[in-house]
Amino acid sequence: MKNVFLFSGQGSQCEGMGRSLVENFPELSAIFDEASSVLGFDLYDKCVNAPAEELAKTVISQPAIMAVSLCAAEALRIKGIAADAVAGHSLGEYAAMVYAGIVTREDGFRLIKARSEAMQKAADASDGVMYAIVGRTADEVEKICAETNGYVVPVNYNATLQTVIAGDSEPCARAAEVFTEMGAKAVKLNVASAFHSKIMQPAADEFLPFAKTVKYSRPQITFMSNITGRAYDPDENVGIGDVPTDMADRLAMHIVSPVRFTDELNALAADGYDNFIECGPGKVLTGLVRKTLKGVTFANVQDADGLAKIV
Numbered sequence: 518m519k520n521v522f523l524f525s526g527q528g529s530q531c532e533g534m535g536r537s538l539v540e541n542f543p544e545l546s547a548i549f550d551e552a553s554s555v556l557g558f559d560l561y562d563k564c565v566n567a568p569a570e571e572l573a574k575t576v577i578s579q580p581a582i583m584a585v586s587l588c589a590a591e592a593l594r595i596k597g598i599a600a601d602a603v604a605g606h607s608l609g610e611y612a613a614m615v616y617a618g619i620v621t622r623e624d625g626f627r628l629i630k631a632r633s634e635a636m637q638k639a640a641d642a643s644d645g646v647m648y649a650i651v652g653r654t655a656d657e658v659e660k661i662c663a664e665t666n667g668y669v670v671p672v673n674y675n676a677t678l679q680t681v682i683a684g685d686s687e688p689c690a691r692a693a694e695v696f697t698e699m700g701a702k703a704v705k706l707n708v709a710s711a712f713h714s715k716i717m718q719p720a721a722d723e724f725l726p727f728a729k730t731v732k733y734s735r736p737q738i739t740f741m742s743n744i745t746g747r748a749y750d751p752d753e754n755v756g757i758g759d760v761p762t763d764m765a766d767r768l769a770m771h772i773v774s775p776v777r778f779t780d781e782l783n784a785l786a787a788d789g790y791d792n793f794i795e796c797g798p799g800k801v802l803t804g805l806v807r808k809t810l811k812g813v814t815f816a817n818v819q820d821a822d823g824l825a826k827i828v
Contacts, residue, residue: 518814519790522593522600522616523806524586524609525797526776528708530578534798535564535585537820538592545588548622552584555626560584575640575709579608579633580626586612586797587622589818593794596828602739602748602790604781606802607673607713610743610771618737619764628768631727632720636772637709639720645711647672647683648693652701655680655779665692672713673776674746676808683711713775721772728765739788744771746780782809794818794827 539545539561549561563572564581572578586609590600605613611632615625650658655671658680662669667688673681682692689711693703710716735751742749744767755770756762762770782805785793793810795802795817803817816827 518792519601521602521790521793523795523802524605524612526606527608529799530572538588541821552626575637576633580629583612589796604741617740635720635723640710644686645716647706649704674779676805683714721769725769728768733764741781743776746777
């Protein structure tokens with residue numbers, strides 16, 4: 518059996534997350550302590566006591582989800598279960614980077630702090646929105662977006678029949694109406710703006726100089742890339758020209774590039790990975806595995822009860 522750890526993305530936060538993991542594994546409090554030191558506020562207190570509307574703020578939700586995800590992965594390690602490969606959905610790619618050894622845990626939280634602050638600022642200055650389109654193929658979604666006047670694009674390729682679109686508010690609403698008329702389900706997402714679209718370019722521009730101050734290492738296990746939809750190759754160029762694209766540039770690109778999660782899952786399955794464990798709050802990624810892959814096992818660990826079911 519080849520294990521893949523999947524790391525949750527933004528929007529998966531929930532009140533009280535992380536509490537049972539820390540209560541059952543007190544050593545995990547070190548993860549929250551390290552994060553709090555970087556952030557300048559008590560992250561564990563936010564996870565356990567903050568109301569949903571406060572947790573939803575980008576500057577809180579991003580580091581909170583990352584901390585809980587790393588706690589879940591560490592709890593699995595304590596119980597003798599390790600990953601052979603990692604994949605994160607959007608924000609989750611940062612927890613995956615830490616687990617794979619690309620950045621230290623401290624630098625992971627430093628990156629998330631800079632990223633979330635830049636994205637919050639860009640979100641506050643825009644009217645961007647996102648809709649999940651369920652029941653139509655990615656090709657159909659791309660076609661409708663291209664035919665809609667105004668800025669609306671596919672940004673999250675989540676499953677065979679689930680793609681998220683993003684862009685300016687009115688064009689997205691018009692596209693959503695077309696999908697509804699076609700018999701698809703169009704669900705407006707409770708997010709601050711149009712993530713992974715050009716509306717986030719100011720955030721990418723602000724984030725890049727900081728990202729370049731961080732030291733990056735080669736991954737110690739297979740690390741999947743949202744940008745390419747396949748395993749990360751440090752020597753690959755995904756920009757313009759022949760020079761390999763360094764990780765800092767990739768992370769800035771990641772803010773404004775589509776998440777090719779379906780491609781990642783299919784590539785992992787093709788390489789023989791057959792046991793998928795979602796680490797972090799919620800079960801969104803577990804659901805995407807169920808919808809996308811056949812003949813694999815899957816589970817989620819967001820608390821001590823979830824861990825107990827698989828160890």
